[in-house]
Amino acid sequence: MESLKQRRTIRKYQPEDIPDDLLNELLTASFRASTVGNMQAYSVIVTRDADRKAKLAPAHFHQPMVQAAPVILTFCIDLHRFSKWCECRKAEPGYNNFEWFVTGAIDALLVAQTFCVAAEERGLGICYLGTTTYNPQQIIDVLELPDLVFPITTVTVGWPDEHPAQVDRLPLEAVVHAETYHDYTPADIDRLYAYKESLPENKQFILENGKETLAQVFTDVRYTKKDSEAMSESLWKAMKKQGF
């Protein structure tokens, strides 16, 4: 648990590769994660080839980790393999729908996080790429994903070449609710976000972006309503195109 408590996302990697044996050991351990009905509704695509990393880079807004990390893992919802098994066994699969998109996402994400915990325990560093659901169609094309396979998250993995400070988190009481959801009064919000808002890097962030509050940096610059709505549409379209 110490490794969990001390963890930080790593975006800079040493040039050394990750041996296949180690990668496979970590992946095998990650597949012990819980899975609905033991169906393992996921696949993992391993990218080591520099050309393919270059092709994936635009989908991830050219974040430098994609080309700098020795290994890129794209964790996918996969109802294709299970459906194929059904078809080979005189069974008619019915997994091309929203319920199984979500169920497959749960399966795939439990595996992704188990992989990350195991990798960090071995001294590797990881970074999740939230961009995976922004431009799924590009990733689908580059990785040649068939029907009922969908990229839900991407992790870059390598040996750390930095030791960044741990970032802040909200206090426990902001996130944990006893028995029922306790809604937040404006005074609660002030108290729970006070530490985050007091951090010099966040004050700097407001200045750099010419905003009045930290929240405005999120809503007006980093994650705008307009962008989110466009991404919702392309995510939805890609999901439909993959047959869900």
Added chain:
Amino acid sequence: MESLKQRRTIRKYQPEDIPDDLLNELLTASFRASTVGNMQAYSVIVTRDADRKAKLAPAHFHQPMVQAAPVILTFCIDLHRFSKWCECRKAEPGYNNFEWFVTGAIDALLVAQTFCVAAEERGLGICYLGTTTYNPQQIIDVLELPDLVFPITTVTVGWPDEHPAQVDRLPLEAVVHAETYHDYTPADIDRLYAYKESLPENKQFILENGKETLAQVFTDVRYTKKDSEAMSESLWKAMKKQGF
């Protein structure tokens, strides 16, 4: 990593409670999981009260773990708290859409799995309830979840009172793809599913259900197309009702 490799889902628990200190330590560690933009788009609802467990039970098809486990954790997508912060800070949030439903689900599931890994390392046993996305509206009502909060998975937690055999998993080559997705030939399917199909418990499963193949037990009994389509609709409706 040994604890990961040896893990099994635990469905029977000793009557002992989980102390608040331990639960809070595990939750705090789990909140170190990666989160998009450090927004922590999740909340965790802790159920200890027997009456509330009884109210949650029907949503989970009365699986006995819900009333037998000392602690039930419902991991929720939460864009409500972040949006409230924005509103208190002269910022206009735009997180009521499909992209943020999925992004919040990713955030919440990384936390859920980190919690489970940490809990198992401490000797606790866990069981995921996939039923969470089957009847989300019932859970929303019992836990009084406001707009932009959505239950994505549930974990029952307690001290193990059983030591079941580890269940099978597909071979690594069934799940991992190098560079691009390799599709499966019928011969691949035969090879990759051979071990699963050879297991006596799975042969028994076919007999008990009066089916010809194991795949038919899934498609005709456990996870039918008709049920999945009905669940897709109720999941979608609940998502919309929560404002996404």
